[in-house]
Amino acid sequence: MATANEQAAHLITNSYFLTESAANLDPKIAEQNRIIAEQKKAFEERQAAENSKTPSELVVETWATVTKIPDYQKVAGEILFRRIFELNGDALAIFSFAQDYKPDDDALYKDPKFTAHSAGVVGTVTAAVGLLESGDMTTLVSVLKDLGGKHAKFNFTKVHYDLVGGSLLYTLEKALGDAFTPKVKESWVGVYDVISQQMMVGAAEAKALSHLSEEEKAEKKVAEAIVSGSYLLTEAAANKDKEIAEQNRLIAEQRKRFEQTGTSKTPNELVVETWATVTKIPDYQKVAGEILFRRIFELNGDALAIFSFAQDYKPDDDALYKDPKFTAHASAVVGTVTAAVGLLKAEDMTTLVSVLKDLGGKHAKFNFTKVQYDLVGGSLLYTLEKALGDAFTPGVKESWVGVYGVISEQMMAGAAEAKANSLAEKDEDVLWV
Numbered sequence: 001m002a003t004a005n006e007q008a009a010h011l012i013t014n015s016y017f018l019t020e021s022a023a024n025l026d027p028k029i030a031e032q033n034r035i036i037a038e039q040k041k042a043f044e045e046r047q048a049a050e051n052s053k054t055p056s057e058l059v060v061e062t063w064a065t066v067t068k069i070p071d072y073q074k075v076a077g078e079i080l081f082r083r084i085f086e087l088n089g090d091a092l093a094i095f096s097f098a099q100d101y102k103p104d105d106d107a108l109y110k111d112p113k114f115t116a117h118s119a120g121v122v123g124t125v126t127a128a129v130g131l132l133e134s135g136d137m138t139t140l141v142s143v144l145k146d147l148g149g150k151h152a153k154f155n156f157t158k159v160h161y162d163l164v165g166g167s168l169l170y171t172l173e174k175a176l177g178d179a180f181t182p183k184v185k186e187s188w189v190g191v192y193d194v195i196s197q198q199m200m201v202g203a204a205e206a207k208a209l210s211h212l213s214e215e216e217k218a219e220k221k222v223a224e225a226i227v228s229g230s231y232l233l234t235e236a237a238a239n240k241d242k243e244i245a246e247q248n249r250l251i252a253e254q255r256k257r258f259e260q261t262g263t264s265k266t267p268n269e270l271v272v273e274t275w276a277t278v279t280k281i282p283d284y285q286k287v288a289g290e291i292l293f294r295r296i297f298e299l300n301g302d303a304l305a306i307f308s309f310a311q312d313y314k315p316d317d318d319a320l321y322k323d324p325k326f327t328a329h330a331s332a333v334v335g336t337v338t339a340a341v342g343l344l345k346a347e348d349m350t351t352l353v354s355v356l357k358d359l360g361g362k363h364a365k366f367n368f369t370k371v372q373y374d375l376v377g378g379s380l381l382y383t384l385e386k387a388l389g390d391a392f393t394p395g396v397k398e399s400w401v402g403v404y405g406v407i408s409e410q411m412m413a414g415a416a417e418a419k420a421n422s423l424a425e426k427d428e429d430v431l432w433v
Helices: 004-014 020-024 027-051 055-067 072-087 089-094 106-110 112-134 137-150 158-179 182-208 210-225 235-239 242-259 267-278 284-299 301-306 318-322 324-345 349-362 370-391 394-431
Strands: none
Touching: 055 072, 055 112, 055 158, 055 182, 072 089, 072 106, 072 112, 072 158, 106 112, 112 137, 112 324, 137 182, 137 324, 137 349, 158 182, 267 324, 267 370, 267 394, 284 301, 284 318, 284 324, 284 370, 318 324, 324 349, 349 394, 370 394
16 A cells, blocks of 8 residues: 555656545645645646737747846857757857867857857847837848848858757757746747748848948948947047947947936946836837827928828827827837837847948938937937836936937938939949940
8 A cells, every 4th residue: 555655756746636535634645735736727827828829929928038047148148059069069160269169168158259259149139039029020020131141151051040940949948947838939939930031031132142242341340340338449440430430429429428317327228228118008109109209290290291191180180190000100110119229238239230221221212311310309208208207317318319319320321321322223224224
């Protein structure tokens, strides 16, 4: 006959309830029954909640859990690359800082160059998840294709992308533990499949447009020279490129304003923190979008003419702000802010600059000047003030002014480049007539 301990062990292992009469024979077994009942209920509740969420929601939710790990970019980056190199030691040869190491050399994972690169990769995942959360698939696809194009020189195939994908799943499993359920895994597999496909498309397009490679390299040089957040380049480096020097000027102004606020947080941290507060407002994209555009149209009614869905309205027509086309556009604009803040949080300034220039290029046809950008910037500050209330301090305002200054500068630069390229194409057409 089984002892009480053996019965309890059987109960724990198999999660079966004993009959009430058997449980009553031993208070410990009865208590175990109660614990298992609670565990079963909790499991069923988690499963029901999980099943009610979309794959994108599960990806966003679980990555948010990963980002709460102290120094998560460094930790996750090491797990990810240890797994990649463990599965394929030849991958070490791709990275200049890893070529003298073996996959199991701990010294590699302490190398500052490795840490910087791996943390950057994890930061890119954070940025992509931020775009996914905002629902801005247009920008997400653009960012992924651009990223794939920058990796075209390595001639990566689906085998390589699958290696990284499998290693990412391994990293998530290690980071999430029991929360890495089959449904979560399936969601990440689906999302990563889209990521890898778009990157491969971007690589293919970059190769097809190889005649633009020198121009792309020059742009990449400028973008990558902009050190994330608040650090200035050396004077010598800045003097090598006027655009880098201009970026230095903007960052210097941002730093000066920051130092005057008396806060221990950087402007970027304040922007990320306060925008996170905005996103907690129910249906925040719609709410913030309406406040933003009401303010724009209130300050400049002529702006209505830019939008086909707004041309028959006046700035104070409530019907305009209930129009589905207006709601879709305004929400998308707010979603773009969310995406930009996500890239800022990830400290991926290279991608952020690329995205902003691309966005500016797409708006080049409107011939926006600094006056229009300042109108939007002022209206954004007004929106933040309404949304944040007392939390919209002078320090927060100055931080947003500085960050928006960089955003508008890069968008205007992108518009100028798009116009220059358009003129160049017209000149080529004339030559071939």
